[in-house]
Amino acid sequence: MWWTSSKVSVNFILKMSLLHDEIKQELAGLLQQGLAQMGVEESLEDLYNKLGQVPKNAVGHVSFPLFPYAKLLRNAPPKLAAELAEKLGESTLVAEVKPVGPYLNFVLQRTEVGRIVGDSILSGAYFTKALTEDTPKTMVEYSQPNTHKEMHVGHMRNLALGDALIRLHRYVGYDILSATFPGDVGAHVAKCLWYLKYHNEEPIPETGKGVWLGKMYVYGNGLLREIEGTQAEVEAKAQMTEILKQLEAQAGEFYDLWRETREWSIDLMEGVYNWADVQFDVWYWESDVDADSVAYVKEQYEKGVFVESEGAIGMDLSEDGLGFALLLKRDGTGLYATKDVELARRKFQDYGIEKSVYIVDTRQAYHFKQVFKVLEKMGFDQARNCFHLQYNYVEGKEGMFSSRLGNAVPIMALITNLEEAIRKNYLLPQVEKGEMDPDEVDPIARIVAKGAIKYGMIRIDPAKKIVFDMREWIKIDGDSGPYQQYTFARINRLLRKQGFDPEAAIDWNLLDDPREMELLVMASRFNQAAVTAAEGYKPNFLTAYLYELARLYNNINNSIMIRDITDPVRKNSRMALHAVTAKIIEKGMAIMGISVPEKM
RNA sequence: GGCUCCGUAGUUCAAUGGAUAGAAUGUGGGUUUCCGGAACCCAAGAUGUAGGUUCGAUUCCUACCGGAGCUACCA
Numbered sequence: 001m002w003w004t005s006s007k008v009s010v011n012f013i014l015k016m017s018l019l020h021d022e023i024k025q026e027l028a029g030l031l032q033q034g035l036a037q038m039g040v041e042e043s044l045e046d047l048y049n050k051l052g053q054v055p056k057n058a059v060g061h062v063s064f065p066l067f068p069y070a071k072l073l074r075n076a077p078p079k080l081a082a083e084l085a086e087k088l089g090e091s092t093l094v095a096e097v098k099p100v101g102p103y104l105n106f107v108l109q110r111t112e113v114g115r116i117v118g119d120s121i122l123s124g125a126y127f128t129k130a131l132t133e134d135t136p137k138t139m140v141e142y143s144q145p146n147t148h149k150e151m152h153v154g155h156m157r158n159l160a161l162g163d164a165l166i167r168l169h170r171y172v173g174y175d176i177l178s179a180t181f182p183g184d185v186g187a188h189v190a191k192c193l194w195y196l197k198y199h200n201e202e203p204i205p206e207t208g209k210g211v212w213l214g215k216m217y218v219y220g221n222g223l224l225r226e227i228e229g230t231q232a233e234v235e236a237k238a239q240m241t242e243i244l245k246q247l248e249a250q251a252g253e254f255y256d257l258w259r260e261t262r263e264w265s266i267d268l269m270e271g272v273y274n275w276a277d278v279q280f281d282v283w284y285w286e287s288d289v290d291a292d293s294v295a296y297v298k299e300q301y302e303k304g305v306f307v308e309s310e311g312a313i314g315m316d317l318s319e320d321g322l323g324f325a326l327l328l329k330r331d332g333t334g335l336y337a338t339k340d341v342e343l344a345r346r347k348f349q350d351y352g353i354e355k356s357v358y359i360v361d362t363r364q365a366y367h368f369k370q371v372f373k374v375l376e377k378m379g380f381d382q383a384r385n386c387f388h389l390q391y392n393y394v395e396g397k398e399g400m401f402s403s404r405l406g407n408a409v410p411i412m413a414l415i416t417n418l419e420e421a422i423r424k425n426y427l428l429p430q431v432e433k434g435e436m437d438p439d440e441v442d443p444i445a446r447i448v449a450k451g452a453i454k455y456g457m458i459r460i461d462p463a464k465k466i467v468f469d470m471r472e473w474i475k476i477d478g479d480s481g482p483y484q485q486y487t488f489a490r491i492n493r494l495l496r497k498q499g500f501d502p503e504a505a506i507d508w509n510l511l512d513d514p515r516e517m518e519l520l521v522m523a524s525r526f527n528q529a530a531v532t533a534a535e536g537y538k539p540n541f542l543t544a545y546l547y548e549l550a551r552l553y554n555n556i557n558n559s560i561m562i563r564d565i566t567d568p569v570r571k572n573s574r575m576a577l578h579a580v581t582a583k584i585i586e587k588g589m590a591i592m593g594i595s596v597p598e599k600m
Numbered sequence: 601g602g603c604u605c606c607g608u609a610g611u612u613c614a615a616u617g618g619a620u621a622g623a624a625u626g627u628g629g630g631u632u633u634c635c636g637g638a639a640c641c642c643a644a645g646a647u648g649u650a651g652g653u654u655c656g657a658u659u660c661c662u663a664c665c666g667g668a669g670c671u672a673c674c675a
Contacts, residue, residue, distance in 0.1 A: 055619055065618060067655055077655080102655090103619070146675075186675060286675090312673060321603075329673040336675050365604055366670050392605070393669085400669090426638065435636080448638095460613070463605065465668075472612080477638070478624035479613075486638050494635035532616065544614060547623080554639060563634030578635095600638080 060105025077102030114508020142359035147265035150214025152408035195220030210268025218406035293342035391462035455481030
């Protein structure tokens, strides 16, 4: 069952992604005819998928391995490669066919690659191609922060990952609804309000109320630990029970206090979402599904869907190895799972989705397995298309973040530290030198910090843990958002100074440095990288691709001087390749939710 | 105990089942050439163990070792 695992079935991918790469299509056609002469029937699709990259320092641009035919044709792969080379027909795309050991490598014609790849990227047509078909209507839920707590860098990983995946899926052709599910009710709210009402002596601040409220929650937890086992604890528990009762009844002073303080947290959340350029199509509030979820489970219990056990109600999933899924506690109240059952029901019914994705960290794996199984046994067919992306969490150097202990690094701390470091280390020196206008500093610092944070979060394989270290994050070097942004900004400046004219003549055949054609062929793989990243839920696949591209570009740029080229067509053609690189970087970053500055 | 995830240079990360396992950082040495040293070049340095599948395994399977997380009344 592929949807219960983070590994996605290859067959499923192939069915939905189209053969969108014109170069590979053409080569697959040639191979099909050539192989037919040798008595091998292969589908165009299979051949297309067998075409691969040529490693560095080997001849050619696209390779085709002959291993699979050795047994069938009872001949050694190198001999088959040589034989096939003879049988291939002519194509304007192919300059040369080179058997290299067991591989058949294609050396491509510069003019044709330039036309297919270069021209279409410059015109933008390349980025509007259909890449997939028959994709399911999908809802992606991500960002489930709690009100009355402060958001920390762990929430940022979720946000960056979710946003990137949604943009990626939309780019490759999915119909996606994005959803968020903030937790605005529960015991943590009671603790926060309890401390605020009975123990807080600080005045409520004018600004930053959301952050301050998070502190109340941490103090509340601290105090509760202190009074553990004392008479004061008994009293506190009674007070918190009263708070929860009022919240449930939606009346009383604590209900009013909840409504007011909840807004403070929402302001904080929206501030973060605005900063990150994140928008949700649907907002689900825990407080909104809470009562309905309990009623729904009770109703289903009456119908015999659920059973009673030790005074509680739920579903026995032990034969599926998932224990007992608890849905109503002995006191008749619901749990997280209860709400998720009701929430899923709403998603299916209100939006008619065919697939439902949950971006929640790996600690919830068991929870979602239970919820999906419960939904399935309740008769929801869509449960089979529910997928929990169990990405790994962010922790500090001292271990796991706990918002209860208050040892997590707040999102706002990361943002302000990074923006400040960028201003001080890179931007203000430029202002002093008269190369940058003071008004430009803040907007650029914001874009670069955003690039560093988002890119830093998604460049790591989602399955791997991130150990957060502020000093490392402020350094921004190597494979980073700013590296891409810096490359982009420099290309812009160079093209402007050297006078690139996209309307003037471009002759791709004049790009005679082998690295230039390598770069152009690499550019042609952009769409495939996006499809693989989207369908495998690995945006890091695309960041790795972009990094490789940018590095190759920087290598070329450092050794070929545009200024010194005397032939105007050659000069303009070379600059066209720079422009292609800039377009790829800009688009690639955009579909991961990161913008690039004109200068930095 | 059961389930899930992770083990690759000193450190942080890469590698649609394919050719000599790539980077960054740190270390040592370089780049007075359009853009702008947040750049570029060179050097040394790694697949936890044992099997299996395969023409071919860092990748897939099994066992073990090491680390993390989850495992009914928190979310």
